[in-house]
Amino acid sequence: MSRLSERAERTPPSGIRRFFEIAEEMDDVVSLGVGEPDFSAPWPARKAAIDALERGQTSYTSNRGRRDLREAIEAHVTRYGHEYGADEEILVTTGVSEAMDLAMRALVDPGDVVAVAEPAYISYGPDASFAGGEVLRVPTRAEDEFRLTYDALERAGAERADLLVLCYPNNPTGAVMDASGLAEVAEFAREHDLFVLSDEVYAALTYEGEHDSIATQPGMRERTVVFNGFSKAYAMTGLRLGYAMGPPEVIDGMNRIHQYTMLSAPTTAQAAALEALESCDDAVVDMREQYDRRRRFVLSRFREMGLECFEARGAFYVFPSVPGDDEAFAEELLREAEVAVVPGRVFGDGGEGHVRVSYARSLPELREATNRIEDFLAEHR
Amino acid sequence: MDDERRRVLDLLCEDARYTAEDVARQLDLAPEDVEAHVEALENAGVVRGYTAVVDWAALDDGIVEAKVELNVELDRETGYEDISRRIAKFPEVTAFQLVSGDYDFALEVRADTMNAVSRFVSEEIAPIPEVTQTVTHYVMETYKDDGIEFDDGETDDRLSYSP
Structure with missing residues (x-):
């Protein structure tokens, strides 16, 4: 056995x-x-990590992450039209992977339905299952250039879902979504009362135009958690640092689980991330x-x-x-x-x-x- | 310089062996446009030539390289230009620049042996009437040249597959 x-x-x-x-x-x-x-x-970020170690910064940080880092994130994400407060609306995590797992555990009750726009990064489904959720796959299509559409959500029966996970710019397809495409998805989410988990870790790698976030659509901020991190934009995958931004009660719920499972994101990586935001544009x-x-x-x-x-x-x-x-x-x-x-x-x-x-x-x-x-x-x- | 031509130039500096098609693909241009830009760059004297970046130490019968600092004394009849024309002609001199600081000219000299380098400096350069001083530095090890690192290139430790 x-x-x-x-x-x-x-x-x-x-x-x-x-x-x-x-x-x-x-x-x-x-x-x-x-x-x-x-x-x-980038070297300044690596050097900041080395300096932090040299100065003996090897203790925990606050559960939510260094305050100066959260403030830098607050300022950084305004470029995407986001307004999240460092105090209550941002949580620094061990990569987006941890943040996604926390969000599922904070938002999914056993039997809840989690719609996942696919093709997608491989961890969303398992994360939802670990939290007791039922995964509902929402396939996107080559003829739509792998953008998520209102029709695709309808075809998959996503109106019965409680949560919707999407990732644009997308791994694995490279697809991006603009404001008009996201408006459709937002409309569906509002109509059927879906909460949205939007993985935007590739936001900085958008070619031809600017990154748009579903959270900036009308009525979406209160029903969306946005995920971003340092792995892709700053080439820091191994440093394992990401963050989640969302309504205070959801971030608080995620933090309550985070404090028992991770305590705080890696301190050395937080030093590198702060420098990355400050000087590596x-x-x-x-x-x-x-x-x-x-x-x-x-x-x-x-x-x-x-x-x-x-x-x-x-x-x-x-x-x-x-x-x-x-x-x-x-x-x-x-x-x-x-x-x-x-x-x-x-x-x-x-x-x-x-x-x-x-x-x-x-x-x-x-x-x-x-x-x-x-x-x-x-x-x- | 127009932006497009500048980007073509940047790619040539990255790898002069990129074909017109390689460059065209990366910049979303037609290969003929790339060729036209390259020709214009050559005609304008911006691109002066193409050469290989060589790690001479990797050859058994390698080559000796030296950096030579040169001080000169000018007079009413002789300027930097006059001296430079004379020195630039030597095939042993592979690079030659007027620089600011403690000395006037910086030379790069290449020859088959250390002996040949010092003979060249003492017999061809030092006797030039305006030259007052030479300081020769032999290159002992090259780590990087023209933007190319001389390591083993095995720096990618990523997994071959990752999600």
Whole structure:
């Protein structure tokens, strides 16, 4: 008899685990399967972390995170039209991952329905399940460029949901949503009294236009928690630092769980994050410009090969459709051409028939990888 | 310079072997436009040439590099320009600049051996009448040149797959 809880037993292994093991055995893999920046955190942020350690700042911070960091976040997010107070409406967490888990546990009662717009980052469903929620998948479609629409919510029967999780700019598709698209989703949420969890960790990586947040739609601020963090924009994935912003009672509920499970987000990372907000805007612009060039390069190459690929305008992913089954395609591409991509189905409904291609790679590597994909496609045609 | 041409130039500085198509893809331009920009940059004397960034230490029969500081004394008939024209012609001199600070010119000199470098400096440079002093620094190790780091390049410790 298993010693594991039913919860652990029914949690499936990550869909990319198997691929990771195959790739481990190979030595010339160009990986476009990476979900993190290829840059290091900007030097001032790294130095701030080193300085904090040097000064012996190794104790806990307040549960909600350093006050000066929360104030810097309050000021920073006004660029997206957000107004959240440092005192009661911002919680600093160990990555967006922790914040998402806290929000689910603070908002979901057993049996509550959590609608997840898919394809999506892989943790939303499990987070909802851990909290006792029932997951309702809301597939988005290639013909909508993977934007969430009123119709998609209706088709999936999301009116019976209590919560809606969405992520734009989107991992894995690279899709973004503008104010008019978000207005539709907001309308649905208000009509059916859904609370929204909006993961905006890729907000700073929006190309061609500005990032829009659903929380700035009329009547949405009081029914939305916004998630953001330092991992993607500032290339600080390993420092594990994110934050949640929302109505005071929800942030308070999340903090009550946070104080028992995490106590406070990593102190060293908070020092780096504060410096990042204060002095690293230029570095972010520079990284974004580089991603943008690579994005154009990859899109142009895929179109040349005849892979259908919509114009992804966010994050650092493109999501081409591939011939045949996406999982078989990804495995053959890895074994034969030694290029790693992630099958779209790993990210839920709507992802089948596509693969996620990350362009968080240097241009020479992207050139090599796209050449290999081109040859692979030619051989299999 | 127009913004588009500047971006083409930035990419050439990143990697001069980018093809016109590589550049065009990244900047969303037509390859012909990229070629036109490059030609204009060359014609205007902005782009002066293309060369390889070499780690000479990686060659068995490597090359010796030295930085040479040069002080000169000018008179009514001779200016920096006159001296520079003479010195720039030596093939051993790979870079040559007038600089501010403690000395006048900074030279980079390359030759097959240390001996050849010092012979070149003492026999070709030092005897020039205006030259009052030379200080030669041999390069012992290069860590970075023209923006390219001379490490093993194995700095990516990311997992091959991550969500």
